[in-house]
Amino acid sequence: EAASKGGFDHFMIKEINEQPNGIKETLNRRLDENGDIKLDDIKLTKAELDNINKVYIVACGTAYYAGLVGKHAIEKFAKIPVETDIASEFRYRDAFVDENTLLIVVSQSGETADTLAALKEAKSKGARILAITNVVGSSVSREADDVFYTWAGPEIAVASTKAYTTQLVSLYMIALDFAIKKGTITKEQYKTMISKLGETSDKVQEIIDNSDDIEKIAEEIKDSKDAFYLGRGLDYCLAMEGALKLKEISYIHAEAFPAGELKHGPIALIEEGTPVISIATQDVLFEKMVSNMKEVKARGAYVIALAKEGNKEVEKAADRVIYIPEVDDVLSSILTVVPLQILSYHVATKRGCDVDKPRNLAKSVTVE
Ligand code: G6P
Numbered sequence: 001e002a003a004s005k006g007g008f009d010h011f012m013i014k015e016i017n018e019q020p021n022g023i024k025e026t027l028n029r030r031l032d033e034n035g036d037i038k039l040d041d042i043k044l045t046k047a048e049l050d051n052i053n054k055v056y057i058v059a060c061g062t063a064y065y066a067g068l069v070g071k072h073a074i075e076k077f078a079k080i081p082v083e084t085d086i087a088s089e090f091r092y093r094d095a096f097v098d099e100n101t102l103l104i105v106v107s108q109s110g111e112t113a114d115t116l117a118a119l120k121e122a123k124s125k126g127a128r129i130l131a132i133t134n135v136v137g138s139s140v141s142r143e144a145d146d147v148f149y150t151w152a153g154p155e156i157a158v159a160s161t162k163a164y165t166t167q168l169v170s171l172y173m174i175a176l177d178f179a180i181k182k183g184t185i186t187k188e189q190y191k192t193m194i195s196k197l198g199e200t201s202d203k204v205q206e207i208i209d210n211s212d213d214i215e216k217i218a219e220e221i222k223d224s225k226d227a228f229y230l231g232r233g234l235d236y237c238l239a240m241e242g243a244l245k246l247k248e249i250s251y252i253h254a255e256a257f258p259a260g261e262l263k264h265g266p267i268a269l270i271e272e273g274t275p276v277i278s279i280a281t282q283d284v285l286f287e288k289m290v291s292n293m294k295e296v297k298a299r300g301a302y303v304i305a306l307a308k309e310g311n312k313e314v315e316k317a318a319d320r321v322i323y324i325p326e327v328d329d330v331l332s333s334i335l336t337v338v339p340l341q342i343l344s345y346h347v348a349t350k351r352g353c354d355v356d357k358p359r360n361l362a363k364s365v366t367v368e
Contacts, residue, residue, distance in 0.1 A: 004156075010349070011356045012157035012249070016341050017208060019165045023201040023334065025151035026166045030173060035194060037177045042130065042146040044102075046181045052102045052128070056095065057084040058118045059106040060365065062160040063167060065241040067106050069333045070171035072234050076330060077179035077193075087114035088368070091121050099126035104174070107131070108155060108163035109364040110138020117368075119143055132170045134163050148174065157356045158363050159249050161341050164241065165204070168334050172197055196327075200334045203325040207338045214339055217304055217320050218346030221275040222250075228266065228301075229256040230292060231279035238279055238333055242340035249348040249355045259292040272300035277340070279306045280314060281324065281332040293317035306339060308332070 008014035032038040055074055057067035067084040074082045080102075085095070087105075091114060097103070103122040107115045110133035119140060123129055131144035134152050141147045150166035176193055179185040185193075221227065227246055229239035239256035246254040257266045259278070270276070276296045280289035286307075294317045297303050305318035309326055322343075324335045348355045 010157065010345075012159055012161060012345055015155055015157055015162045016338070016345065018153065019162045019338065020201040020205040020208070022150070022152040022162045022166045023169050023204060026169045027173065027197055027201075029151060031194070035191070037173050037180075037194065039148065039173070039177055041148060042174075042177075044128065044130075044146060048128070049178060049181055051100050052080060053100045054096075055080050055082040055102045055104060056090065056097070056122065056127075057082060057104045057106060058087050058090045058115065058122075060087050060112050060114055062164050062241060062244065063106040063108060063115075065237060065244065066164050066167035066171065067104070068237040068240070069168055069234065070104065070106070070175070072237070073172050073175035073330065074178065077175040077185055078182055079184045080178070087112065087118040091118040097122050097125040097127045099128075101125075101127040102130060103127045104130045104132065105140055105144070106133075106167050106171075107138070107140050108134045108150075108152075108160055108167075110135045110140035111364050111366050113366050113368050116140055116143065130174070132167055134166070156363075158358055158361050159245055159344070159355070164337060165334055169197065169200075172331065193328075193331075196331055200327065200331060203327060203335055204338050206325055207335060208342070211339070211342045214322060214342045215346045217322070218343055218350055220320075221302065221304070222347050222350040224252055224273070224275050226253045226255075226269070227275040227277065228269065229254065229277045229279070230259040230262070230289070230296075231256070232259050232285040232289060233282050234329070234333055235279035235282055235285070235289075235336065238336045238340065239277070241337055242277060242279070242344070245341055245344040246347060248361060249344055249358050250351055250353055251359075252347065259289055262292055262295060267296065267299065270296050270299040270301045274301050275304060276301040277304045277306065277343075278318065279336060280311070281306065281308050281327075281336055282329050284329075286311065290314060290317045306336060
């Protein structure tokens, strides 16, 4: 086992380190000689795509949080309404699905029972099924009409890291492919976004290479009872994934809130020293996030901000700041998640937790 960890202490940190490569593989394997996206396994024609008036993205756990980012991307680029749903909710709620519906299932393993059941339910109602999965030949891939394989490579740690970032890349690519086919973005915008997507892998590497400060922050918060994650827009999706990562491997109670909801309840939970990880990567929402940070800080929170390089103003409202390299707002998710993963990893190891095999959890939940 030590050998397969490639010199790392745990599979989780090895897999965090494999992300730049996973991102590159997922993208580059589907770019043609002109640098355009070519999705061989997705047979949806332009005419079929034009008939789709509703997209559901259905998944569990981390894959569900990737799906929330997918909603932002598809709605923004391809202008199709998207609803992201938890598979165990979707399968029992009699969602409106017909032959003009596209169901995108996201599943690292391709074997999650609820996700598979949701797929079958939608299929029986006539939906077109597109699977995003990491495992070739998995149940989900066999049931789907179209398949997009993430090129993360085998993921061993229970807490998903590289599968998530490659799911994000896949969803961005699908969104851009749909958009260019539907004519909802210009060729120039399409080219620019592909090239920016291509830059994310080096930026993720940069975050990993400069993560010593994140380990120091982990030391400061490792004995906390609770931790809260705040974000707005796309950052709220990342707040949810960040909170999941922390709770599943460190057993610290971690919860995410949309920052705008603070005054409707969550602010009552802030005590002296409560860590509040505040994600502020979205330019239009930046000022709003800074004022939310000030609000929790005034109530004693220990504010750890995550912002884009250069946004120094955040330092006035935070105790610690983690900077990520400059990135287009819509693609920031691929970068933002990485410090959150690294923070959770260090908190968990410092608490002596079994990071690769957290208690009570399984890598793949194949029963309901
Ligand atoms: C389990 C794993 C998670 C994963 C979820 C969905 O809960 O511990 O890491 O995100 O299942 O798994 P899937 O294979 O469908 O992506």
